[in-house]
Amino acid sequence: EKDAKAILKKMGAKPVKEKAAKKADDAEKKRDEIIKEFSKIKGIGPSKAEALYEAGFRSILELKLQPIESIARVKGVGKKYANIIKDYLTPSKDEALEEFSKIKGIGPAKTKKLVGAGYRSKLDIQVASERELEKIIGSAASEVKKSLGSVDARGILAKAEAVPPPKIEEPKKNAALRKKIQKILESSGEFLPRSVVDEIIEKIVNTDIPDKKLRELLDKVVGDYNRAMMDPLEACGIIGAQSIGEPGTQMTMRTFHYAGVAEINVTLGLPRLIEIVDARKKPSTPMMTVYLEGGYKVNRDMAKSIANKIEITRLINIAEIDTDLGNMKIIVNPNQKAIERKDISMEDIEKKLKSVRRTKINRASNSIEVLPTDETYRELQRISEELKNIKIKGIDGIKRAIIRKEKGEYVIYTEGSNFEKILAVEGVDKTRTTTNDIYAIYNVLGVEAARNSIIHEAHNTLQEQGLNVDIRHIMLVADTMTADGTVRPIGRQGVSGEKSSVIARAAFEITVNHLLKAAKKGEVDELKGVAENIIVGQPIKLGTGSVELSVDIGKMSKGE
Structure with missing residues (x-):
C-alpha cells in the first residue's frame, strides 16, 4: 500500500479526499466573493448579503431582474431591505x-x-x-x-428561489403515497399543486387503492384542475360578474336570525351582498363573534364577566327613575337583582351620577337622590331625560352580548360592533375575534385583513342562500375593491367612477354629467378598456382580440 501511494505521488495523482477538500475550498471562496459583492449594496450588511446567497441569488444581475416581491420574501431580508436593494440597483x-x-x-x-x-x-x-x-x-x-x-x-x-420549499414531515404511509402520486404525475408530464395532492392523500391514505385506480383518479383530478384553470387573456371580469350576479337574482330580501343565535337579527341575502360591494361605512345590523382565551373560554362565570363588561348598560336598564315634582328631586331606585346580574355596585352608579352637570347627589341605603342646583321644572325634566340615557358600564356600540357554548368553549355573540375596543378587553382572543363591519377591520388591522373579510362575508352570504359561487370570482371582487390600499365601493363612487375612460364612466351611470365634465376638461379617451371598445364597435383587447397579426406585403408580392 505504501509503495502504491509513493508511485501515485510520483505520477502527480492526488488523493480523493484532497480533491474533495479543494472543491469545497473553491466553493467556499466563490461563496465569499458573491457575498462580498452583495455587501457592496449600500444599506445592507453582511447578514442580508448572506441571506440573499442562501436564497439562491448568485449575481447582481439576478437581483436586478428579480421582482421586488421575491427579494422581500427572502428569509431575513423583508420588504424594507428589498426596497433598499431595488433603489440602489435602479x-x-x-x-x-x-x-x-x-x-x-x-x-x-x-x-x-x-x-x-x-x-x-x-x-x-x-x-x-x-x-x-x-x-x-x-x-x-x-x-x-x-x-x-x-x-x-x-x-x-x-x-433564484426566494424561499426554499419547506420540508414535508409526515407519516411514512403518507410519504409513500405522496411519492407514488408524484411518480405517476411525472410519468404523464402533468402537474398538481401541493394543496390538491395533500387533499388526495388525506382522502385515500387509509384505503388500499390499486395503482390502476390511483392513476384513473389522478387523471380525473388533473382533468378537473386543468378545466378550472383560466385561459390566457380570458375576460375574467365579466365571468366573475356573471358568476356572482346570476345566482344573486335568486337571493331573498329579508333580515334573518343569526344561525344558532335566535336573539340576534342580522341582514343576509341580497341586501347584505349590496352592503359589501358598496363598501358601506356601517352595516345595517353590525355584530361580532368574540372568542375568548385561557380560563375565560371554559368557565361560564368568567365568560359572563366579559359579556357584562362589554355590553352597554344604561341607568334605565337597571333602575327605576322617579321624578318628585313636589320636592324638586329625582329618585333613582336600582333593581338589586339586575345590578347583581350585571356585576354593578351602588358606588358605580353614584360615581356616574356625579358626572351629571348642575346637580347634587344624596345617597340613601338602597336609593340615590339627584337634586338640581337650579330648582326649575325645565331643569328637572332635562336632568331626568339625561339620567335615563347615562351609561353605567360597557362599550359604546355593543347593545347586547349573548353567550353560547360551541365545540367545548364559550363564545360571545354581540349585537352591535366596536372592534378596536373589544380587542383591548382582557380575556378576548385577538387572533379569532371577528366582526361583520369591514371598515372597522380595515381601520384596525389594515387592508389585507379587510380584503379577507370581504371574501369571507360575501362567500358566507351566498352560501347561506344555498348558492355555490367559485371563491376565485369573489376574490377578484375583493382584490378590485382593495387594489389601491383602501376599501373602495364597486359603484360610481368608487371603482367604476374612477376609470380613466370617459365612455366607460358614462356607460355606467349619470351619463350626461360624465360627458359634460370630460368635455369641459378636454379629456381624451384612449379606448384601452373593454366597455369603451364595445361601445364604439372595435375589437376588445381580450381573448382572440388581443392577438395582432401583420402581413409582409413585400414577401407576398415576391411569392415567398
Whole structure:
C-alpha cells in the first residue's frame, strides 16, 4: 500500500479526499466573493448579503431582474431591505437619460420616451423584446437591439428561489403515497399543486387503492384542475360578474336570525351582498363573534364577566327613575337583582351620577337622590331625560352580548360592533375575534385583513342562500375593491367612477354629467378598456382580440 501511494505521488495523482477538500475550498471562496459583492449594496450588511446567497441569488444581475416581491420574501431580508436593494440597483431618471444618450441609434427624444416608459438601464432594454421597443421608439428598435444584444431573463429568474420549499414531515404511509402520486404525475408530464395532492392523500391514505385506480383518479383530478384553470387573456371580469350576479337574482330580501343565535337579527341575502360591494361605512345590523382565551373560554362565570363588561348598560336598564315634582328631586331606585346580574355596585352608579352637570347627589341605603342646583321644572325634566340615557358600564356600540357554548368553549355573540375596543378587553382572543363591519377591520388591522373579510362575508352570504359561487370570482371582487390600499365601493363612487375612460364612466351611470365634465376638461379617451371598445364597435383587447397579426406585403408580392 505504501509503495502504491509513493508511485501515485510520483505520477502527480492526488488523493480523493484532497480533491474533495479543494472543491469545497473553491466553493467556499466563490461563496465569499458573491457575498462580498452583495455587501457592496449600500444599506445592507453582511447578514442580508448572506441571506440573499442562501436564497439562491448568485449575481447582481439576478437581483436586478428579480421582482421586488421575491427579494422581500427572502428569509431575513423583508420588504424594507428589498426596497433598499431595488433603489440602489435602479438608476435614477437623470442617470438613465445619460446612459441611454450613449446608445447608438437613438436621439434625445427617443431617450426621453424610454425613460418615460419605465426603462432605467441598458439591461432593461436587453431584456425587452424588439416588438416592445418598437411601440416606444419605432424603427430604431432593431438597431438598438443589435448594438446592445439580448438577455434571456427566464433562465436567470428560474435560478433564484426566494424561499426554499419547506420540508414535508409526515407519516411514512403518507410519504409513500405522496411519492407514488408524484411518480405517476411525472410519468404523464402533468402537474398538481401541493394543496390538491395533500387533499388526495388525506382522502385515500387509509384505503388500499390499486395503482390502476390511483392513476384513473389522478387523471380525473388533473382533468378537473386543468378545466378550472383560466385561459390566457380570458375576460375574467365579466365571468366573475356573471358568476356572482346570476345566482344573486335568486337571493331573498329579508333580515334573518343569526344561525344558532335566535336573539340576534342580522341582514343576509341580497341586501347584505349590496352592503359589501358598496363598501358601506356601517352595516345595517353590525355584530361580532368574540372568542375568548385561557380560563375565560371554559368557565361560564368568567365568560359572563366579559359579556357584562362589554355590553352597554344604561341607568334605565337597571333602575327605576322617579321624578318628585313636589320636592324638586329625582329618585333613582336600582333593581338589586339586575345590578347583581350585571356585576354593578351602588358606588358605580353614584360615581356616574356625579358626572351629571348642575346637580347634587344624596345617597340613601338602597336609593340615590339627584337634586338640581337650579330648582326649575325645565331643569328637572332635562336632568331626568339625561339620567335615563347615562351609561353605567360597557362599550359604546355593543347593545347586547349573548353567550353560547360551541365545540367545548364559550363564545360571545354581540349585537352591535366596536372592534378596536373589544380587542383591548382582557380575556378576548385577538387572533379569532371577528366582526361583520369591514371598515372597522380595515381601520384596525389594515387592508389585507379587510380584503379577507370581504371574501369571507360575501362567500358566507351566498352560501347561506344555498348558492355555490367559485371563491376565485369573489376574490377578484375583493382584490378590485382593495387594489389601491383602501376599501373602495364597486359603484360610481368608487371603482367604476374612477376609470380613466370617459365612455366607460358614462356607460355606467349619470351619463350626461360624465360627458359634460370630460368635455369641459378636454379629456381624451384612449379606448384601452373593454366597455369603451364595445361601445364604439372595435375589437376588445381580450381573448382572440388581443392577438395582432401583420402581413409582409413585400414577401407576398415576391411569392415567398
